[in-house]
Amino acid sequence: xxxxxxxxxxxxxxxxxxxxxxxxxxxxxxxxxxxxxxxxxxxxxxxxxxxxxxxxxxxxxxxxxxxxxxxxxxxxxxxxxxxxxxxxxxxxxxxxxxxxxxxxxxxxxxxxxxxxxxxxxxxxxxxxxxxxxxxxxxxxxxxxxxxxxxxxxxxxxxxxxxxxxxxxxxxxxxxxxxxxxxxxxxxxxxxxxxxxxxxxxxxxxxxxxxxxxxxxxxxxxxxxxxxxxxxxxxxxxxxxxxxxxxxxxxxxxxxxxxxxxxxxxxxxxxxxxxxxxxxxxxxxxxxxxxxxxxxxxxxxxxxxxxxxxxxxxxxxx
Amino acid sequence: xxxxxxxxxxxxxxxxxxxxxxxxxxxxxxxxxxxxxxxxxxxxxxxxxxxxxxxxxxxxxxxxxxxxxxxxxxxxxxxxxxxxxxxxxxxxxxxxxxxxxxxxxxxxxxxxxxxxxxxxxxxxxxxxxxxxxxxxxxxxxxxxxxxxxxxxxxxxxxxxxxxxxxxxxxxxxxxxxxxxxxxxxxxxxxxxxxxxxxxxxxxxxxxxxxxxxxxxxxxxxxxxxxxxxxxxxxxxxxxxxxxxxxxxxxxxxxxxxxxxxxxxxxxxxxxxxxxxxxxxxxxxxxxxxxxxxxxxx
Numbered sequence: 001x002x003x004x005x006x007x008x009x010x011x012x013x014x015x016x017x018x019x020x021x022x023x024x025x026x027x028x029x030x031x032x033x034x035x036x037x038x039x040x041x042x043x044x045x046x047x048x049x050x051x052x053x054x055x056x057x058x059x060x061x062x063x064x065x066x067x068x069x070x071x072x073x074x075x076x077x078x079x080x081x082x083x084x085x086x087x088x089x090x091x092x093x094x095x096x097x098x099x100x101x102x103x104x105x106x107x108x109x110x111x112x113x114x115x116x117x118x119x120x121x122x123x124x125x126x127x128x129x130x131x132x133x134x135x136x137x138x139x140x141x142x143x144x145x146x147x148x149x150x151x152x153x154x155x156x157x158x159x160x161x162x163x164x165x166x167x168x169x170x171x172x173x174x175x176x177x178x179x180x181x182x183x184x185x186x187x188x189x190x191x192x193x194x195x196x197x198x199x200x201x202x203x204x205x206x207x208x209x210x211x212x213x214x215x216x217x218x219x220x221x222x223x224x225x226x227x228x229x230x231x232x233x234x235x236x237x238x239x240x241x242x243x244x245x246x247x248x249x250x251x252x253x254x255x256x257x258x259x260x261x262x263x264x265x266x267x268x269x270x271x272x273x274x275x276x277x278x279x280x281x282x283x284x285x286x287x288x289x290x291x292x293x294x295x296x297x298x299x300x301x302x303x304x305x306x307x308x309x310x311x312x313x314x315x316x317x
Numbered sequence: 318x319x320x321x322x323x324x325x326x327x328x329x330x331x332x333x334x335x336x337x338x339x340x341x342x343x344x345x346x347x348x349x350x351x352x353x354x355x356x357x358x359x360x361x362x363x364x365x366x367x368x369x370x371x372x373x374x375x376x377x378x379x380x381x382x383x384x385x386x387x388x389x390x391x392x393x394x395x396x397x398x399x400x401x402x403x404x405x406x407x408x409x410x411x412x413x414x415x416x417x418x419x420x421x422x423x424x425x426x427x428x429x430x431x432x433x434x435x436x437x438x439x440x441x442x443x444x445x446x447x448x449x450x451x452x453x454x455x456x457x458x459x460x461x462x463x464x465x466x467x468x469x470x471x472x473x474x475x476x477x478x479x480x481x482x483x484x485x486x487x488x489x490x491x492x493x494x495x496x497x498x499x500x501x502x503x504x505x506x507x508x509x510x511x512x513x514x515x516x517x518x519x520x521x522x523x524x525x526x527x528x529x530x531x532x533x534x535x536x537x538x539x540x541x542x543x544x545x546x547x548x549x550x551x552x553x554x555x556x557x558x559x560x561x562x563x564x565x566x567x568x569x570x571x572x573x574x575x576x577x578x579x580x581x582x583x584x585x586x587x588x589x590x591x592x593x594x595x596x597x598x599x600x601x602x603x604x605x606x607x608x609x610x611x612x613x614x
Contacts, residue, residue, distance in 0.1 A: 018459070019456060019460070022460070143551060145555055146571060146589025153582040252461045254461070258467055258556070273468075273471070277467070277471035285468070285471060289468045293459065293464065
């Protein structure tokens with residue numbers, strides 16, 4: 001067990017290094033001078049050189065990379081070119097907003113996905129199964145940014161039930177768990193929950209079908225267990241995998257929230273990324289992608305470890 | 318979120334002991350699958366639109382008119398209404414099929430070619446080559462797909478080529494992983510051993526004995542990625558990172574029509590219906606293809 005943990009941890013380090021390298025290279029993939037957005041078009045060569053030294057773009061690339069990683073390890077991701085504020089502050093503020101949205105969406109998706117998946121797996125090939133499986137296909141096929149638009153059309157534009165955008169009344173991004181704020185959360189969270197719903201439903205259906213086909217289930221029934229008793233055994237066997245899928249989905253939602261955040265003007269990391277891209281704010285772009293990717297790698301690590309702890313069969317294999 | 322994780326249930330098993338009529342059997346089983354055939358019919362219609370769209374469209378999809386902006390669905394001459402610049406929606410949706418399908422399918426095709434090459438080389442070579450190649454692939458795999466696509470497009474800048482490049486990069490790692498794992502399964506089989514013993518070189522073995530066995534499963538896996546690719550490609554255009562105006566492309570149309578969701582909400586939602594239909598059809602056809610290949614002897 002300990003050996004597994006150490007091996008898994010050691011495997012993560014080079015991946016993190018690679019991820020940092022890719023994030024760093026993004027800036028140099030970009031055509032043109034990285035300072036183009038801050039420099040006035042008629043900037044003198046002197047000013048250009050001064051700024052280049054200030055941002056460290058005049059150093060050799062390996063040195064820039066080493067410096068960037070070293071500062072990032074200490075929590076300093078540089079200064080946003082557009083707002084002149086520390087990138088770390090901007091990213092952290094946004095991450096909290098995205099995390100709130102993603103967690104709520106994952107919970108909704110997980111509950112609905114498990115419901116559909118269990119029903120479909122239990123009554124295999126019945127019409128319930130077909131309906132549930134078809135819903136799951138719809139869930140993974142829908143362009144979620146479009147679904148967001150449709151929900152805004154129905155619930156904001158036609159019914160006036162819910163606000164179309166923002167994270168709170170008056171565009172505030174200070175969160176409170178009151179009704180006014182929760183109203184803003186409903187539509188984006190529902191939109192976001194559709195994909196994990198579809199994926200979890202498909203996974204759970206396959207798991208339940210597989211478990212029900214195993215001999216121990218026949219054994220349990222022969223022993224005289226009620227349907228509920230058998231059901232509990234199925235849940236226990238399906239839980240580790242289902243939870244692992246849920247954990248990974250949370251990571252995908254965090255990293256992939258940009259489209260939904262754009263539709264709902266939700267002040268999270270996706271919104272920040274969007275701004276960074278269109279203002280060509282490269283330190284912000286680099287920093288926010290690094291934070292999201294590292295978060296994703298760590299989440300993968302946690303999910304793997306949790307799954308092994310919950311299901312000792314994996315570590316033994 | 319849409320992530321292109323390697324889902325083992327999406328990769329059909331390698332059929333080592335295939336009877337001579339294997340592909341005929343797969344074809345026959347697929348033809349009997351009503352859902353898959355329905356999906357195939359939808360895709361065929363879309364393909365017809367993609368090829369002949371400009372000829373079939375009732376009006377010029379680029380012709381704007383300030384007087385007929387945002388006409389509702391059912392207006393004479395404009396059966397599906399007009400967009401925010403007064404262009405005929407029906408024509409734009411029809412002509413848009415070409416660019417939208419091109420943007421969605423091309424990255425998967427490119428990634429299929431490149432990813433298979435990388436995966437087969439890594440899987441067949443084994444040893445240190447395999448470790449180096451696959452660990453590099455792992456780094457790209459460590460990014461959530463949507464984030465990687467947007468980060469690359471954002472860094473490279475908007476445009477058709479850049480959007481195709483970033484999506485190809487997103488799809489190479491999962492395809493390479495699948496290719497590597499099926500190739501590794503083949504490499505230790507007796508017939509490969511026999512070919513090696515009879516003096517065949519690595520290139521000949523890969524061409525004659527490996528490719529024929531691995532391309533089928535990799536291809537079926539790749540088809541399951543097309544739906545995701547369609548959604549992501551349109552998503553990039555939706556963000557303003559893909560196709561540029563005034564080209565008709567469904568994601569971009571969805572973006573420019575966002576201003577109209579309070580005045581003509583159903584017109585604003587139309588391009589998304591096209592993306593949704595395409596993506597469902599690809600998912601159902603890919604599911605059907607995979608179950609047709611699962612032949613139990």
